[in-house]
Structures are given as C-alpha cells and as structure tokens.
Amino acid sequence: MAKKENNNRRDFLVISTYAFGAVGAGSFVWPLIDQMNPAADTLALASTEVDLEPLEEGQAITVKWRGKPVFIRHRTKEEIMSAKKENLDNLKDPQKDEDRVLNEKYIVLVGVCTHLGCVPLGQKTGDVKGEYGGWFCPCHGSHYDHSGRIRKGPAPVNLEVPNYKFLSDKLIRIG
Amino acid sequence: MSKNKSKNSVVEWIDYRLPIFTFLNHELNEYPTPKNLNYFWNFGSLAGITLVVMIITGIVLSMNYTAHVDYAFDSVERIMRDVNHGWLLRYIHMNGASFFFIVVYIHIFRGLYYGSYKAPREILWILGVLILLLMMATAFMGYVLPWGQMSFWGATVITNLFSAVPLVGESIVTWLWGGFSVDNPTLNRFFSLHYLLPFLIVGLVILHLVALHRFGSNNPIGIDAKGKQDTIPFHPYYTIKDLFGLSVFATIFAAAVFFFPNFMGHPDNYIPANAMQTPAHIVPEWYFLPFYAILRAIPDKLGGVLFMFGAIAVLFILPWLDKSPIRSSQFRPIYKLFFWILVFDCILLGYLGAKPAEGIYVLLSRVATGYYFFHFIILLPLLPNIEKTRPLPISISKPILSSSSFSTAAAVREKK
Numbered sequence: 001m002a003k004k005e006n007n008n009r010r011d012f013l014v015i016s017t018y019a020f021g022a023v024g025a026g027s028f029v030w031p032l033i034d035q036m037n038p039a040a041d042t043l044a045l046a047s048t049e050v051d052l053e054p055l056e057e058g059q060a061i062t063v064k065w066r067g068k069p070v071f072i073r074h075r076t077k078e079e080i081m082s083a084k085k086e087n088l089d090n091l092k093d094p095q096k097d098e099d100r101v102l103n104e105k106y107i108v109l110v111g112v113c114t115h116l117g118c119v120p121l122g123q124k125t126g127d128v129k130g131e132y133g134g135w136f137c138p139c140h141g142s143h144y145d146h147s148g149r150i151r152k153g154p155a156p157v158n159l160e161v162p163n164y165k166f167l168s169d170k171l172i173r174i175g
Numbered sequence: 176m177s178k179n180k181s182k183n184s185v186v187e188w189i190d191y192r193l194p195i196f197t198f199l200n201h202e203l204n205e206y207p208t209p210k211n212l213n214y215f216w217n218f219g220s221l222a223g224i225t226l227v228v229m230i231i232t233g234i235v236l237s238m239n240y241t242a243h244v245d246y247a248f249d250s251v252e253r254i255m256r257d258v259n260h261g262w263l264l265r266y267i268h269m270n271g272a273s274f275f276f277i278v279v280y281i282h283i284f285r286g287l288y289y290g291s292y293k294a295p296r297e298i299l300w301i302l303g304v305l306i307l308l309l310m311m312a313t314a315f316m317g318y319v320l321p322w323g324q325m326s327f328w329g330a331t332v333i334t335n336l337f338s339a340v341p342l343v344g345e346s347i348v349t350w351l352w353g354g355f356s357v358d359n360p361t362l363n364r365f366f367s368l369h370y371l372l373p374f375l376i377v378g379l380v381i382l383h384l385v386a387l388h389r390f391g392s393n394n395p396i397g398i399d400a401k402g403k404q405d406t407i408p409f410h411p412y413y414t415i416k417d418l419f420g421l422s423v424f425a426t427i428f429a430a431a432v433f434f435f436p437n438f439m440g441h442p443d444n445y446i447p448a449n450a451m452q453t454p455a456h457i458v459p460e461w462y463f464l465p466f467y468a469i470l471r472a473i474p475d476k477l478g479g480v481l482f483m484f485g486a487i488a489v490l491f492i493l494p495w496l497d498k499s500p501i502r503s504s505q506f507r508p509i510y511k512l513f514f515w516i517l518v519f520d521c522i523l524l525g526y527l528g529a530k531p532a533e534g535i536y537v538l539l540s541r542v543a544t545g546y547y548f549f550h551f552i553i554l555l556p557l558l559p560n561i562e563k564t565r566p567l568p569i570s571i572s573k574p575i576l577s578s579s580s581f582s583t584a585a586a587v588r589e590k591k
Contacts, residue, residue, distance in 0.1 A: 067354060137453075
C-alpha cells in the first residue's frame with residue numbers, strides 16, 4: 001500500500017515535470033512563430049482614401065491597399081440592372097448585389113481572384129472581361145459578373161468586398 | 176577488418192583518438208558494393224555533388240544579393256552585369272536547380288524500376304522522399320528571390336494553396352506572408368529559409384547514406400549479395416565509374432550554362448515584380464509541372480491541393496503498397512510494363528501542366544492524375560496476386576558469368 005502511494009507520487013512528479021517542460025517550451029516557441037505574423041507597421045498601413053470625383057460612368061480605377069489591388073468601377077445603368085436582376089439560383093456563391101455595394105453606382109472589390117490569388121482582368125479598356133462582363137482571371141479561367149460574383153471557373157467564392165465607408169459623397173476610405 | 180592500415184604515425188595517432196580515417200576507409204574505400212551496378216547507380220553521387228555545387232554557388236551569390244523588394248531585382252541584374260563572374264555563378268545556380276531535379280528524378284525512377292525501396296531499405300527510401308520535399312521547398316523559395324513577375328506570382332499562387340485549408344486557411348496564409356500580400360516580409364523570410372534548408376538537406380543526405388551503408392546498394396538484379404564473390408570494393412571501381420559519369424554530366428551541365436542558360440527559365444521573370452498585374456500565363460518551373468497539372472485537374476480548390484500533396488505523400492507509403500517480394504523489374508514482366516506507363520504518365524502530366532487549363536487538356540489531366548494514383552494505390556498492392564514472376568538467379572555472379580563465354584574460366588577463378 002505504501003509502495004503504491006509512492007508510485008503515484010512518482011508518476012505525479014514525472015507527469016508534472018513533463019507538463020511544465022512542455023508549457024515552458026511552448027511559451028518560448030510561440031514568439032518564434034508569431035514573429036512571422038504581420039508586424040505593427042504593416043498593420044498600420046491598413047487604410048487608403050480614394051477620391052471618386054474624377055471617375056466617370058463606365059470607368060474603373062485600381063488602387064493599392066495592403067499591397068493588393070482594389071478594383072473600383074463606376075457602373076453603368078445597364079450593368080447595375082444586370083447585376084440586380086440576376087436570379088440567385090444561378091450563382092455559385094449566392095449574394096444579392098445590394099449586399100455587395102454601399103452606393104449601387106460604385107462597386108468596390110479586392111482585385112484578387114479567390115482561387116489562387118491572381119489579379120483578374122477587366123479594369124482597363126480592351127481587357128478581356130469574361131463571359132459575364134465583369135472580370136476574368138487569366139490564370140485558371142474564373143469569370144466574375146458586374147457585381148464581382150463568381151459565375152464560372154474554379155474560384156470557390158465571390159470577389160471579396162473590402163471594409164470601406166463613404167466619408168462624403170465622392171470620397172471613400174478602404175480599411 | 177576495417178582497421179586503417181596507414182603507416183603514417185600522425186594519421187595513426189589521430190585515428191586512435193578520432194577514428195575518422197578508419198571510417199572513411201571503411202565507407203569509401205573498401206566498402207563492398209555489388210559488382211553488377213549499371214550507370215543508373217551514378218545518379219546518387221551526382222545528386223550529392225550537385226547539392227554541393229548549389230550550396231557553394233548559393234553562398235557566394237548571397238554575398239551580392241539584397242533581400243528587399245526595392246533592391247532584389249536590381250541586385251540580381253547587378254550580379255549578371257557588374258559582379259566579377261556573377262553571370263557564371265548565377266547561371267550555374269539557376270541551371271543547377273534544374274539539373275538537380277533531373278538527376279534526382281532519374282534517381283527516384285531508378286529506385287522504382289529496381290524496387291530499391293523494398294525491405295530492408297524502407298527508411299532509406301523515406302529519407303529520400305523527405306529530401307525531395309525539402310528540395311521542392313528550397314527551389315520554390317529560391318525562385319522567388321530574383322523578384323521578377325514569375326517569382327512574385329508563383330509565390331502568390333503557391334502560398335494561396337494553403338488558403339484551401341478549412342477554417343484556419345486565411346490565417347495560415349497571412350502568417351506565411353507576414354502581411355496581407357506577398358511583400359517584403361515574405362521575401363526576407365524566403366531568403367532566410369532558402370539559405371537554411373539546403374543544410375537540412377545535407378543532414379538528411381548523411382542519414383540517407385548511413386541507411387544506405389547499413390545494407391549496401393541494391394542492384395539491377397535486386398537480390399542480396401551473398402558473399403565476396405558478388406561484391407567489389409567501392410574504390411577504385413565505383414569511384415572511377417562515378418567520376419566518369421560526373422564528367423559526362425558536367426559536360427552537359429556546362430553546355431546548358433554556357434549556351435542555353437535561359438532554356439529552362441521563363442522570360443517573364445526578367446520583368447520586375449508587379450503586384451497589380453498578373454502575367455497572362457503563370458507556369459511554375461518545369462520540375463513542378465506534373466504536380467501543377469494534378470492541382471488543376473481537380474475541379475475543387477481543397478481537393479486539388481490535397482491530391483497534389485497526396486502525389487508525394489503516396490511515395491512515403493510505397494514500400495508497404497508494393498506487396499511483391501521481388502525487387503527488380505527484370506523479373507516482374509507486368510510491373511515492368513506498368514512502370515513505363517507511369518513514366519509516360521508523369522511526362523504527360525508535366526506536358527499538361529504547361530498547357531492552359533481548358534478543353535482536352537483538362538480531360539487528359541484528369542485521366543493522367545487518375546492513372547498516377549491508380550498505379551500506386553490499386554495496382555501495386557494487387558499485382559502480386561496475378562503476376563507470374565520470372566525465376567530469380569541464384570546469385571549476382573551466376574547470371575553474369577554463366578551467359579558469358581568465359582564461364583568456365585570464371586567458374587575456376589571463383590573456386591579459388
């Protein structure tokens with residue numbers, strides 16, 4: 001009986017030693033791993049302001065935000081109509097156009113294909129815009145519509161709408 | 176037996192305290208090696224030498240390289256134009272990567288053909304697959320360093336593969352990047368790791384050699400050496416054979432470096448990286464093309480990533496998938512046929528990886544991917560049930576000597 005208690009005591013000491021060792025090693029390893037996450041100055045560069053005044057109907061501009069392109073397109077009436085009236089059953093990642101814009105004239109999207117991160121074409125005049133008139137990713141052939149929704153190709157979800165707000169009628173801040 | 180016979184007293188003094196000379200004598204000089212090895216057995220030593228060449232040229236290149244997004248591209252161009260012999264060093268390093276993969280792929284297919292992964296060499300094989308994985312990681316990160324368009328977009332596409340992981344995918348990608356896109360922190364860490372990993376490869380190569388020397392090399396017949404009559408000492412027989420192979424290899428390598436240095440590269444990588452514009456056709460380096468084809472053959476994002484990594488993972492369990500006790504294809508007529516189909520399949524996948532993912536290419540990619548996994552997962556475990564293998568020779572010496580006209584003379588010699 002006494003011997004058995006002694007064994008339990010020994011087991012407890014061994015297990016708690018391993019446990020403390022593991023916690024100690026873990027708390028040393030965490031800084032080594034976490035230093036690879038975005039640094040404070042990288043996080044500080046996280047917002048961009050864009051003046052929409054010079055952007056005429058039908059035009060598009062690309063701005064850089066967090067090292068990534070952001071697409072802003074001043075949509076024409078027809079483009080807005082086609083984006084709004086689209087039946088949600090036809091969509092791979094169903095989302096209403098209203099839920100993807102703050103002001104339906106301007107669509108703001110992160111210009112990074114949700115498949116493997118290429119920049120889709122469609123911002124410049126003369127670019128291939130894909131079968132749905134929005135954007136087309138040349139890397140693996142994803143087609144996006146006027147609302148940046150995935151319609152055809154390997155991309156799993158719609159183009160991301162970044163966090164942004166209107167500071168005035170014609171000025172937005174992204175991030 | 177393995178005692179060093181040196182008469183030099185200094186050597187003896189050292190060897191008594193640190194038996195390094197005994198060790199070298201044992202492993203590189205008298206090391207008994209099957210006497211029937213063919214030229215496919217040259218590729219192990221060629222791979223080792225290429226690794227050394229890559230490390231040496233890499234170290235001196237890093238003395239002239241700047242790992243910063245604003246300077247990386249220009250510093251590589253400066254190496255090409257202004258640094259003394261910089262063009263030569265970079266072309267050796269750049270083509271060396273391709274030649275390293277050529278040599279290693281031949282080495283792997285040699286192992287597949289002659290069953291070198293079978294008992295008792297399973298760990299030897301697994302160490303080799305680990306080396307292949309580290310080589311791929313190293314090559315990928317090295318390709319990012321010149322910070323051209325293909326560097327940048329290759330890095331973007333490959334790191335984005337991890338975004339397919341459910342739930343934590345995005346966090347992993349942000350962690351790999353150190354930001355919200357491939358940028359300066361990414362370049363810095365890739366440079367650090369590109370410098371580190373080759374030394375880990377050296378460590379694995381040493382383990383690979385320890386495991387190899389435990390039972391010695393396999394051979395074209397795939398049966399164990401049964402005694403002294405089946406082996407010859409490594410030196411001078413295989414040192415000279417390896418040296419001859421090396422000189423042929425070095426000639427071809429030099430031809431590429433001096434006459435076609437950009438043949439295996441992509442011209443878009445001479446355009447500085449631009450985060451706002453993706454090149455029209457992104458293709459990885461040729462040695463990744465078969466895996467890229469598998470990635471694109473699967474219509475689902477996560478599925479594509481899993482199959483791509485699975486194509487390597489399946490190699491780890493190959494020693495247990497192949498249930499046949501016979502090593503060499505020479506005695507396995509059906510396996511031999513399917514081996515060549517696999518070779519063709521891998522080349523086809525490589526071809527398809529370079530083509531756009533549309534039309535007939537997608538269908539062919541799926542068929543080729545299907546065959547790759549069929550070969551390893553279904554064919555190899557089941558084949559021994561139906562395959563009638565040819566009779567194995569009694570020993571390594573027999574088939575060689577009995578078929579030659581010197582058989583009687585050799586038999587007499589063998590008796591002595």
